[in-house]
Amino acid sequence: MSLPFLLEIGAEEIPDWMIPGALENLRALFTGLLDENKLARTHLRVDATPRRLVLRAEGLPPRQADAQELVTGPPKSAQPSAVEGFARKQGVAPEALSVQATAKGEYWGFVKTVPGRETRQILAEALPGLILKIYFPKTMYWTGRTGPRFIRPIRWLVALLGGQVTPFEIAGVRSGNLSSGHRRLGAGRVPVTTESYAEALRANFVILSAEERREKIRNESAALGAKPDPGLLETLVYITEYPTAIRGDFDPQFLSLPEEVLVTVMKHHQKYFSVVDPEGCLAPHFVAVMNTSADPEGLVRRGNERVLRARFNDARFFWDTDQHKKLADRVTDLAHVTFQAKLGNYLQKTERMEELVRRLGGDAHAQRAARLCKCDLTCELVKEFTELQGVVGGLYARAQDEPEEVTLAIYDHYKPAGMEDSIPRTRAGQLVSLADKLDTLTGCFAVGMMPTGSRDPFALRRSAQGAVKILVEGRLDLAVPELLGGDQSLRDFFEDRVRYYFKDIRGFKYDEINAVLACGWDNLADVESRLNALQQVRPTANFEPLAASFKRIKNILTQAQFEGGVAADPSRLEPGPESELHAASMTVKQLASGRPYREALEAIASLRPKVDLFFDKVLVNAPDPAVRQNRLALLHGILTEFSSIADFSEIVTNT
Amino acid sequence: MDLYQNVVFKLKNYWGERGCVIQEPYDVEVGAGTMAPETFLRVLGPQPYRVAYVQPSRRPADGRYGENPNRLYKHQQLQVILKPSPNDVIEQYLESLEAIGIDLRQHDIKFEEDNWESPTLGAWGIGWQVMLDGLEITQFTYFQQCGGIDLDLVPAELTYGLERLTAFLQAKDSVYDIEWAPGVSHAAVRFQDELQYSVYNFEMANVDALWKLFDLHESEAQRLLGLYPKAADKRRFPLLPTYDHVLKCSHLFNTLDSRGAISVTERVGVIARVRKVAVGVAQAWVDQQQGGR
Numbered sequence: 001m002s003l004p005f006l007l008e009i010g011a012e013e014i015p016d017w018m019i020p021g022a023l024e025n026l027r028a029l030f031t032g033l034l035d036e037n038k039l040a041r042t043h044l045r046v047d048a049t050p051r052r053l054v055l056r057a058e059g060l061p062p063r064q065a066d067a068q069e070l071v072t073g074p075p076k077s078a079q080p081s082a083v084e085g086f087a088r089k090q091g092v093a094p095e096a097l098s099v100q101a102t103a104k105g106e107y108w109g110f111v112k113t114v115p116g117r118e119t120r121q122i123l124a125e126a127l128p129g130l131i132l133k134i135y136f137p138k139t140m141y142w143t144g145r146t147g148p149r150f151i152r153p154i155r156w157l158v159a160l161l162g163g164q165v166t167p168f169e170i171a172g173v174r175s176g177n178l179s180s181g182h183r184r185l186g187a188g189r190v191p192v193t194t195e196s197y198a199e200a201l202r203a204n205f206v207i208l209s210a211e212e213r214r215e216k217i218r219n220e221s222a223a224l225g226a227k228p229d230p231g232l233l234e235t236l237v238y239i240t241e242y243p244t245a246i247r248g249d250f251d252p253q254f255l256s257l258p259e260e261v262l263v264t265v266m267k268h269h270q271k272y273f274s275v276v277d278p279e280g281c282l283a284p285h286f287v288a289v290m291n292t293s294a295d296p297e298g299l300v301r302r303g304n305e306r307v308l309r310a311r312f313n314d315a316r317f318f319w320d321t322d323q324h325k326k327l328a329d330r331v332t333d334l335a336h337v338t339f340q341a342k343l344g345n346y347l348q349k350t351e352r353m354e355e356l357v358r359r360l361g362g363d364a365h366a367q368r369a370a371r372l373c374k375c376d377l378t379c380e381l382v383k384e385f386t387e388l389q390g391v392v393g394g395l396y397a398r399a400q401d402e403p404e405e406v407t408l409a410i411y412d413h414y415k416p417a418g419m420e421d422s423i424p425r426t427r428a429g430q431l432v433s434l435a436d437k438l439d440t441l442t443g444c445f446a447v448g449m450m451p452t453g454s455r456d457p458f459a460l461r462r463s464a465q466g467a468v469k470i471l472v473e474g475r476l477d478l479a480v481p482e483l484l485g486g487d488q489s490l491r492d493f494f495e496d497r498v499r500y501y502f503k504d505i506r507g508f509k510y511d512e513i514n515a516v517l518a519c520g521w522d523n524l525a526d527v528e529s530r531l532n533a534l535q536q537v538r539p540t541a542n543f544e545p546l547a548a549s550f551k552r553i554k555n556i557l558t559q560a561q562f563e564g565g566v567a568a569d570p571s572r573l574e575p576g577p578e579s580e581l582h583a584a585s586m587t588v589k590q591l592a593s594g595r596p597y598r599e600a601l602e603a604i605a606s607l608r609p610k611v612d613l614f615f616d617k618v619l620v621n622a623p624d625p626a627v628r629q630n631r632l633a634l635l636h637g638i639l640t641e642f643s644s645i646a647d648f649s650e651i652v653t654n655t
Numbered sequence: 656m657d658l659y660q661n662v663v664f665k666l667k668n669y670w671g672e673r674g675c676v677i678q679e680p681y682d683v684e685v686g687a688g689t690m691a692p693e694t695f696l697r698v699l700g701p702q703p704y705r706v707a708y709v710q711p712s713r714r715p716a717d718g719r720y721g722e723n724p725n726r727l728y729k730h731q732q733l734q735v736i737l738k739p740s741p742n743d744v745i746e747q748y749l750e751s752l753e754a755i756g757i758d759l760r761q762h763d764i765k766f767e768e769d770n771w772e773s774p775t776l777g778a779w780g781i782g783w784q785v786m787l788d789g790l791e792i793t794q795f796t797y798f799q800q801c802g803g804i805d806l807d808l809v810p811a812e813l814t815y816g817l818e819r820l821t822a823f824l825q826a827k828d829s830v831y832d833i834e835w836a837p838g839v840s841h842a843a844v845r846f847q848d849e850l851q852y853s854v855y856n857f858e859m860a861n862v863d864a865l866w867k868l869f870d871l872h873e874s875e876a877q878r879l880l881g882l883y884p885k886a887a888d889k890r891r892f893p894l895l896p897t898y899d900h901v902l903k904c905s906h907l908f909n910t911l912d913s914r915g916a917i918s919v920t921e922r923v924g925v926i927a928r929v930r931k932v933a934v935g936v937a938q939a940w941v942d943q944q945q946g947g948r
Contacts, residue, residue, distance in 0.1 A: 184759045302826070
């Protein structure tokens with residue numbers, strides 16, 4: 001026999017973005033509880049709305065299995081009276097005792113059957129602690145300073161095992177069988193059973209399943225013409241218990257404001273989907289998702305329309321105000337905007353960026369963009385919609401008749417916003433973005449503000465990551481050491497980001513990255529080319545064995561403490577494998593020289609039979625020191641000659 | 656359609672019936688109802704308290720010369736403090752909306768995460784902005800800390816934006832079009848304030864004079880706080896007047912800020928100065944309420 005279990009933690013509205021994590025945590029904690037108490041695992045299902053976290057277990061055993069426990073007393077050699085005393089103390093007859101062999105020796109004892117505890121009792125004891133252990137990024141207390149902490153106040157608790165309440169209490173709330181419906185459409189007290197739970201909620205306008213809410217929003221908003229937005233959809237799924245989409249309109253004259261501004265207001269400030277016409281242009285409509293079942297009189301629609309109108313009016317007010325002063329006339333105002341206390345103001349940063357863009361080879365457009373790109377920080381629209389910095393600058397530049405190259409460079413200069421984001425579209429944009437990030441990096445490192453552990457207040461990791469992405473994907477022919485200056489800690493920090501980019505973003509193997517970086521990483525576009533070539537050649541038959549041989553060569557040279565500096569003397573080479581290796585290496589050198597990396601690597605890999613034969617037949621450690629030195633010189637020459645693309649000895653091989 | 660003043664009457668009445676002392680606005684400039692001593696000081700300590708009051712809240716940087724339909728230099732908040740917060744606090748709040756004529760079954764209400772923090776007061780709380788048909792009408796906060804002190808009892812703070820709420824009820828696009836009293840618009844009552852304070856704050860305020868005033872109020876608050884530990888009879892020590900000087904500092908800071916006289920770097924430092932005296936008053940107040948030590 002097994003019993004269904006239902007746990008519902010009823011709380012005040014939980015922040016949407018924390019819910020999925022909390023549910024997984026709840027599942028893990030409950031699984032741990034079952035394991036600890038030797039209760040058989042069963043299928044667990046977790047669900048949530050903003051007001052409830054729910055865990056349902058398909059079938060829990062009503063009690064733990066009985067356990068057999070060996071109880072030992074006096075040693076075998078003990079006096080009979082001591083043995084009898086032990087039996088009396090344990091409440092068993094002396095005849096029930098027998099001599100038990102244990103790791104410590106032989107003792108009088110007996111096997112005791114420990115009855116399993118009731119599951120209901122175990123849960124009642126464990127659940128309060130378990131619930132309060134659910135991880136949330138920020139918690140509160142609500143019954144007073146000494147009370148429990150949770151994400152929001154707990155207002156009701158349902159805990160049912162089979163037909164019975166699992167009794168416990170948290171912060172004065174006792175568990176029971178009463179749930180609660182939708183705040184306005186449902187009943188405040190909804191009696192539930194493990195079987196009827198989801199349906200009882202549905203009857204009270206709570207759709208328990210996030211997937212079902214997601215589908216409902218997706219279908220309804222699509223039918224109203226909403227442009228899909230997965231991130232917004234997830235938010236809406238977890239701020240509603242009974243979502244219903246409605247469509248509203250706004251005055252088409254607002255379409256004269258830039259789409260970026262309109263979409264930001266709708267999405268970030270109002271959580272609306274935008275609507276596009278068949279050509280993909282923004283249409284004067286929006287789709288809002290209510291937490292209620294219907295809007296028969298259009299009150300909700302009109303309310304939302306009024307709010308949006310006010311927001312758009314604000315945006316237009318800011319836009320118009322900002323046009324009174326051109327970006328170009330705002331440069332000196334940047335002296336009043338602090339970049340960072342120790343690094344001065346944005347005017348100083350702008351001047352540094354202009355100089356840097358010039359050094360990076362930026363043309364007149366790039367330099368102009370560098371001069372204007374931070375000016376939007378003094379504009380009202382950016383103060384209102386900080387997420388639009390850069391974008392607004394670009395839009396203003398266009399409205400103020402700056403060349404399109406300048407406009408795009410300003411617009412894009414915060415890109416890439418993350419590793420998923422693309423780099424700036426134009427070379428000028430790439431250089432301005434790069435200059436911005438490098439200035440922040442070198443500046444912060446120079447005044448000792450490097451990231452430590454998880455603390456990275458200036459988002460330097462993201463800056464460095466963005467710079468790496470621009471250098472590689474923009475295929476910029478720039479030397480990293482010149483960009484970073486002489487600071488070794490910055491160079492190390494940057495190298496970490498280079499490794500992260502190629503490994504985690506681009507999916508290269510770590511040993512390939514080690515091999516390529518070992519031959520230098522001044523030019524990141526070149527690093528990418530070498531990595532691609534290495535990745536392509538690696539699966540070919542000769543490559544890994546040759547890599548293993550190179551490692552062997554390296555070890556031999558290290559053991560011999562060979563310094564290099566002299567070339568092998570061909571006249572001293574023995575005919576046979578030794579001369580053949582030398583000849584082959586000369587041929588390959590010619591073949592590989594000036595060829596694309598892939599062909600060069602293929603040519604190098606073709607050395608393999610000659611190298612194998614050499615190691616098979618020739619003793620490097622020849623008794624004659626002159627012969628030995630010459631052989632070492634031969635190997636050293638091969639190693640250095642063929643290790644400019646990648647250091648093969650870094651490749652992890654199976655041989 | 657309800658007049659602005661009727662919304663105020665009904666809400667005061669509603670909360671008065673639920674055990675709140677109905678207070679009048681505090682008579683020193685504040686940026687929010689939270690700063691009035693009825694909230695800032697009363698939430699401290701173990702004494703239960705319930706209070707509601709309208710508080711004109713001055714935000715110099717939000718002034719728009721009366722030209723923007725939604726932004727005001729001075730807006731009115733209805734501030735409600737329920738200490739400790741009752742278990743059905745949200746239900747009580749929703750009922751208050753019904754009391755001013757909002758049929759909640761016809762509307763969309765959402766509670767969206769919005770934690771409140773005031774660095775100048777050393778105060779923060781956990782809560783939501785309450786959205787009614789997409790409009791933020793209330794800030795709902797469970798206070799956790801005030802004046803840098805963990806609170807013994809957790810008060811619920813409800814802050815209604817009265818102009819917005821009335822604009823919603825009257826379906827007006829501009830707060831200036833709200834009918835305040837019969838035949839009297841919001842503009843008729845408040846437009847002059849908006850225009851003149853915007854002109855003063857943005858154009859004419861004398862930065863040097865304001866800094867001097869700031870320093871004077873700050874030093875007076877500091878002087879008094881310095882005397883408190885040695886006071887012979889702590890019960891009669893004037894902490895409330897001390898706090899008035901803190902409020903003056905806070906308002907002067909906001910005015911200087913809107914005048915563009917405080918750089919971002921300075922900002923942090925000035926906030927810390929106000930915070931220091933605010934925290935000083937809070938600590939002394941807790942001590943005074945315990946009868947002094």
